[in-house]
Amino acid sequence: MSSIFKGNLVHILFLAAILGVILMMMVFMKSDFFRFKPSSVPDFDGSVAVIKNRYFNNLYHFGIALPSTDWELSQSDGIDSLKAQDKALPLLDNMNMMLKMIRRDLGDTLAIIKVGIIDLIDPRTPKSLADQSLNELKQSVAPNDTLYIVAGTTLTGTASNQGALHVIEFPGEKYSKYPLWVTMFFIYNKLAYVVNCQVKSEYYGFFKTDFEQVLKSFRLYK
Numbered sequence: 001m002s003s004i005f006k007g008n009l010v011h012i013l014f015l016a017a018i019l020g021v022i023l024m025m026m027v028f029m030k031s032d033f034f035r036f037k038p039s040s041v042p043d044f045d046g047s048v049a050v051i052k053n054r055y056f057n058n059l060y061h062f063g064i065a066l067p068s069t070d071w072e073l074s075q076s077d078g079i080d081s082l083k084a085q086d087k088a089l090p091l092l093d094n095m096n097m098m099l100k101m102i103r104r105d106l107g108d109t110l111a112i113i114k115v116g117i118i119d120l121i122d123p124r125t126p127k128s129l130a131d132q133s134l135n136e137l138k139q140s141v142a143p144n145d146t147l148y149i150v151a152g153t154t155l156t157g158t159a160s161n162q163g164a165l166h167v168i169e170f171p172g173e174k175y176s177k178y179p180l181w182v183t184m185f186f187i188y189n190k191l192a193y194v195v196n197c198q199v200k201s202e203y204y205g206f207f208k209t210d211f212e213q214v215l216k217s218f219r220l221y222k
Contacts, residue, residue, distance in 0.1 A: 042056060053066050053068075060193075064219070067101075068210070071210075073099060074100050076099060082119040084119050090136040091133045091192075095118055095196075096119065097115075100112060103207065114198070120191065126163050130153040130184075134168070137168055141170070145171040145172075162186075169201060179200070
């Protein structure tokens with residue numbers, strides 16, 4: 001009887017240990033610290049490719065996805081070299097455009113997403129770039145107008161893929177045909193990757209989820 005009891009106890013403890021490991025793995029996989037990420041850009045011919053609705057840039061090691069097939073994607077030519085940052089210009093004017101995503105309806109463009117790279121002169125952080133961009137946008141508005149800050153500089157993502165974003169609205173279309181902007185910055189090796197989402201104010205609620213999906217899809221492949 002004693003040996004049977006001991007055998008059952010060992011078996012129960014063994015099963016309990018396995019269950020504990022499984023539960024720990026489930027918690028770990030659901031946490032923000034565990035994400036399956038490709039180790040590199042998929043193999044393909046050329047510098048860029050669109051694979052299953054996702055854009056990959058083999059030259060600058062990043063990828064980003066279209067939110068849906070309703071969006072059009074256009075790529076920029078001459079992406080094999082970058083113009084260096086000109087500190088006399090606002091940050092967003094220093095973007096080397098990589099691609100645009102465009103959402104149309106009956107010939108009318110409702111929203112645009114621009115993805116570009118700034119070849120920084122000095123080392124920076126995503127937060128410092130987002131802060132600088134926000135200040136520059138404030139200064140671009142005439143004294144009698146007010147730039148509405150929907151969301152100030154906000155950090156997002158993990159340490160390996162951390163970005164900083166802000167959301168602003170220009171006071172009317174005299175500043176931009178698409179007054180509401182969501183802009184996010186990522187940095188790697190003195191290159192600032194910028195995702196700038198622009199939309200007509202009345203359509204922001206409709207496209208907010210699309211913008212969030214695009215920003216979350218951005219990946220740096222190191």
